[in-house]
Amino acid sequence: MSDVTEALSRLVRDVPDYPEPGIVYKDITPLLADHGALTAVVHALAAAGRDDDGRTAVDLVLGMESRGFILGAPVALELGVGFVPVRKEGKLPRETHTESYSLEYGEATLEIHTDAIAPGSRVLLVDDVLATGGTMAATRRLVESCGGVAHGAAVLLELSFLPGREAIGDLPLLALGQV
Numbered sequence: 001m002s003d004v005t006e007a008l009s010r011l012v013r014d015v016p017d018y019p020e021p022g023i024v025y026k027d028i029t030p031l032l033a034d035h036g037a038l039t040a041v042v043h044a045l046a047a048a049g050r051d052d053d054g055r056t057a058v059d060l061v062l063g064m065e066s067r068g069f070i071l072g073a074p075v076a077l078e079l080g081v082g083f084v085p086v087r088k089e090g091k092l093p094r095e096t097h098t099e100s101y102s103l104e105y106g107e108a109t110l111e112i113h114t115d116a117i118a119p120g121s122r123v124l125l126v127d128d129v130l131a132t133g134g135t136m137a138a139t140r141r142l143v144e145s146c147g148g149v150a151h152g153a154a155v156l157l158e159l160s161f162l163p164g165r166e167a168i169g170d171l172p173l174l175a176l177g178q179v
């Protein structure tokens with residue numbers, strides 16, 4: 001078993017019926033608190049932003065509020081590029097593009113500064129969980145609204161009993177683990 005697979009199985013905890021009945025919530029906080037595990041998953045996620053020769057193939061890493069921030073920023077540092085936050089509604093101070101979407105447990109709205117991504121820039125989208133794919137698909141639309149190119153998506157866990165892959169269409173996905 002790889003370090004990453006071992007870390008995910010040991011340090012991501014299932015929390016039944018959170019935040020609502022019927023949802024099994026994947027709690028990544030034990031993994032975040034473990035330096036070795038955090039280092040291993042950040043390194044593995046960064047591979048989605050490299051070409052076959054190991055060179056950085058993206059101009060930016062983007063993370064979605066809030067768990068995407070925790071993982072996305074160190075991935076950006078590892079790739080040697082900057083980080084763009086996509087925030088929940090009403091948190092960004094300047095002009096934004098906005099997308100509303102459904103996720104596994106509700107509905108939400110995400111925003112990006114209109115000038116956050118230079119046209120033509122290649123962007124890696126980083127988050128912790130791909131569930132219905134609503135969050136990732138909305139984020140891709142935000143990248144494209146800015147004129148950016150979504151290079152790929154990288155997540156810790158894909159909930160494969162939900163149609164996340166379908167929702168993100170042809171966006172290449174690296175999932176470090178699947179349940």
Ligand SMILES: O=P(O)(O)OC[C@H]1O[C@H](OP(=O)(O)OP(=O)(O)O)[C@H](O)[C@@H]1O
Pocket residue numbers: 064065066067068102103104105108127128129130131132133134135136164
């Ligand atoms: O594939 P989906 O069904 O869209 O679900 C995945 C999203 O749900 C969670 O975020 P949440 O909105 O709960 O925000 P948080 O990171 O602030 O907890 C998770 O971090 C993903 O962003």
Ligand SMILES: Nc1ncnc2[nH]cnc12
Pocket residue numbers: 023024025026027103104105129131132
């Ligand atoms: N089951 C789940 N656990 C943690 N985060 C999620 N985001 C959407 N579904 C989730």
